[in-house]
Amino acid sequence: MILENISSNKLFEGWHKQYTHSSSVLNCEMRFAIYLPPQASSNTPVPVMYWLSGLTCSDENFMQKAGAQKLAAELGIAIVAPDTSPRGENVTDDSNKAYDLGLGAGFYVNATQAPWNKHYQMYDYIVNELPQLIEANFPVTKERVISGHSMGGHGALTIGIRNPDLYQSMSAFSPICNPINCAWGQKAFSAYLGDNIEEWKAYDSCELLANHKKHQPILIDQGSNDSFLQDQLKPESLTAIADSKLNIFQLNIREGYDHSYYFISSFIESHLRFHAVNLGLIKNS
Numbered sequence: 001m002i003l004e005n006i007s008s009n010k011l012f013e014g015w016h017k018q019y020t021h022s023s024s025v026l027n028c029e030m031r032f033a034i035y036l037p038p039q040a041s042s043n044t045p046v047p048v049m050y051w052l053s054g055l056t057c058s059d060e061n062f063m064q065k066a067g068a069q070k071l072a073a074e075l076g077i078a079i080v081a082p083d084t085s086p087r088g089e090n091v092t093d094d095s096n097k098a099y100d101l102g103l104g105a106g107f108y109v110n111a112t113q114a115p116w117n118k119h120y121q122m123y124d125y126i127v128n129e130l131p132q133l134i135e136a137n138f139p140v141t142k143e144r145v146i147s148g149h150s151m152g153g154h155g156a157l158t159i160g161i162r163n164p165d166l167y168q169s170m171s172a173f174s175p176i177c178n179p180i181n182c183a184w185g186q187k188a189f190s191a192y193l194g195d196n197i198e199e200w201k202a203y204d205s206c207e208l209l210a211n212h213k214k215h216q217p218i219l220i221d222q223g224s225n226d227s228f229l230q231d232q233l234k235p236e237s238l239t240a241i242a243d244s245k246l247n248i249f250q251l252n253i254r255e256g257y258d259h260s261y262y263f264i265s266s267f268i269e270s271h272l273r274f275h276a277v278n279l280g281l282i283k284n285s
């Protein structure tokens with residue numbers, strides 16, 4: 001598969017680069033960003049953290065706002081930030097151009113309903129096509145961890161829980177924890193997956209955590225002053241299940257923080273260290 005490099009910027013002795021490529025899974029041209037730490041420049045393969053962004057985002061929000069690259073350079077972790085939906089003029093968007101459906105709102109599911117199912121196959125793109133592309137073209141190992149924010153936190157948790165052999169650990173900021181029971185999730189899942197709620201459960205962290213046997217460590221940070229906390233995010237639903245099943249689940253409620261990248265940038269280093277421990281790069285301190 002051909003990658004076209006469209007930007008390169010050096011930072012912390014590593015490189016931030018953006019690429020476009022043709023996606024056979026999504027049936028369109030896609031863009032992603034990668035941060036390659038300095039270790040990768042000397043051809044030492046490094047593990048990868050996949051970062052899934054939230055509603056309205058592209059590959060750029062996290063890379064420009066989270067401030068993750070300095071510590072990623074020290075730890076020797078590459079970061080890959082994909083887009084949040086298929087893109088392009090031929091890709092269906094919401095008829096009202098709403099921010100929570102269609103472009104920028106792929107919800108990391110494989111759509112089964114027309115017209116969405118032609119392009120909206122973000123689950124397969126994130127789990128299969130994109131990592132294959134990354135592993136074929138960059139000096140990375142097959143070791144992966146996954147993290148994300150809001151809609152992307154939902155994506156990171158559901159993808160991580162469903163694929164315990166592919167991701168060593170997962171983390172999330174302000175994730176949509178129980179999409180089958182909130183307005184964002186119900187709107188997106190009824191469009192992409194149809195009316196059968198049983199089909200939605202394959203993309204709901206609470207349902208998955210309750211029913212899957214093998215779990216990797218999970219770290220979640222949630223701001224107490226997040227305007228979406230009560231209606232959309234519902235971390236208490238996940239905690240109720242996780243506490244009874246797991247001793248590797250940590251939810252930190254951060255007093256006064258909101259839903260923004262200011263919050264993410266305040267705690268991203270603890271997420272990187274958490275993943276580095278689970279990748280065996282550093283010891284738990």
Ligand SMILES: N[C@@H](CCC(=O)N[C@@H](CSC=O)C(=O)NCC(=O)O)C(=O)O
Pocket residue numbers: 053054055056057061065099149150151152259260261
């Ligand atoms: N425009 C919407 C809210 C959009 C928003 O807050 N997007 C968040 C993710 S929300 C969940 O997935 C985001 O990350 N925005 C990009 C950024 O750089 O901050 C509204 O007005 O409610």
